[in-house]
Amino acid sequence: MNTKHTPGPWKFGELSECILSPEGHIVADISESVLDNTLANARLIAAAPDLLAALKELIPIASAMNAETGSWNKQIAAARAAIAKCKG
16 A cells, blocks of 8 residues: 555654654644644644554454454444545
8 A cells, every 4th residue: 555644653743843754854843833722733643643553453353343243333434434534
Protein backbone atom coordinates (compact mmCIF):
# COMPACT_ATOMS: atom_id res chain seq x y z
CA MET A 1 0.00 0.00 0.00
CA ASN A 2 1.33 3.42 -0.92
CA THR A 3 1.05 5.93 1.90
CA LYS A 4 0.19 9.48 0.86
CA HIS A 5 0.71 10.96 4.30
CA THR A 6 3.94 11.38 6.23
CA PRO A 7 4.60 8.04 7.95
CA GLY A 8 4.41 8.02 11.73
CA PRO A 9 4.88 7.85 14.53
CA TRP A 10 4.53 11.58 14.92
CA LYS A 11 5.19 13.60 18.04
CA PHE A 12 4.12 16.98 19.26
CA GLY A 13 7.12 19.22 19.82
CA GLU A 14 5.75 21.51 22.51
CA LEU A 15 8.79 23.79 22.37
CA SER A 16 8.48 24.32 18.63
CA GLU A 17 4.66 24.11 18.50
CA CYS A 18 4.90 21.70 15.57
CA ILE A 19 3.95 18.13 14.87
CA LEU A 20 7.12 16.32 13.88
CA SER A 21 7.88 13.17 11.88
CA PRO A 22 10.27 10.52 13.25
CA GLU A 23 13.05 12.26 11.31
CA GLY A 24 12.19 15.60 12.89
CA HIS A 25 10.53 17.08 9.80
CA ILE A 26 7.54 19.36 10.36
CA VAL A 27 4.25 17.60 9.57
CA ALA A 28 2.12 20.53 10.76
CA ASP A 29 2.91 23.93 12.24
CA ILE A 30 0.38 25.14 14.78
CA SER A 31 2.33 28.11 16.11
CA GLU A 32 0.03 30.64 14.42
CA SER A 33 -3.18 29.09 15.75
CA VAL A 34 -5.46 31.17 17.94
CA LEU A 35 -7.75 28.32 19.00
CA ASP A 36 -8.06 27.52 22.69
CA ASN A 37 -7.95 23.80 21.95
CA THR A 38 -4.84 23.89 19.74
CA LEU A 39 -2.64 21.84 22.05
CA ALA A 40 -5.26 19.12 22.47
CA ASN A 41 -5.80 19.06 18.70
CA ALA A 42 -2.05 18.83 18.08
CA ARG A 43 -1.70 15.89 20.44
CA LEU A 44 -4.60 14.11 18.75
CA ILE A 45 -3.15 14.76 15.30
CA ALA A 46 0.26 13.53 16.43
CA ALA A 47 -1.35 10.30 17.69
CA ALA A 48 -3.23 9.70 14.40
CA PRO A 49 -0.70 7.30 12.80
CA ASP A 50 -0.62 5.20 15.99
CA LEU A 51 -4.42 5.17 16.17
CA LEU A 52 -4.66 4.11 12.52
CA ALA A 53 -2.15 1.30 13.03
CA ALA A 54 -4.01 0.08 16.12
CA LEU A 55 -7.32 -0.03 14.24
CA LYS A 56 -5.72 -1.99 11.41
CA GLU A 57 -4.36 -4.52 13.92
CA LEU A 58 -7.69 -4.85 15.75
CA ILE A 59 -9.88 -5.57 12.72
CA PRO A 60 -8.65 -9.16 12.17
CA ILE A 61 -9.04 -9.89 15.90
CA ALA A 62 -12.54 -8.42 16.03
CA SER A 63 -13.44 -10.24 12.80
CA ALA A 64 -12.35 -13.56 14.30
CA MET A 65 -14.38 -12.87 17.43
CA ASN A 66 -17.31 -11.82 15.26
CA ALA A 67 -17.21 -15.14 13.42
CA GLU A 68 -17.91 -16.86 16.74
CA THR A 69 -20.40 -14.44 18.30
CA GLY A 70 -21.71 -12.19 15.54
CA SER A 71 -21.67 -9.31 18.02
CA TRP A 72 -18.89 -7.14 16.57
CA ASN A 73 -20.52 -6.00 13.30
CA LYS A 74 -21.05 -2.40 14.41
CA GLN A 75 -17.53 -1.99 15.80
CA ILE A 76 -15.86 -3.58 12.77
CA ALA A 77 -17.87 -1.34 10.44
CA ALA A 78 -16.92 1.73 12.48
CA ALA A 79 -13.22 0.78 12.43
CA ARG A 80 -13.30 0.18 8.66
CA ALA A 81 -15.08 3.51 8.12
CA ALA A 82 -12.47 5.34 10.20
CA ILE A 83 -9.65 3.73 8.22
CA ALA A 84 -11.35 4.65 4.94
CA LYS A 85 -11.77 8.23 6.17
CA CYS A 86 -8.03 8.38 6.92
CA LYS A 87 -7.20 7.17 3.42
CA GLY A 88 -9.46 9.78 1.81
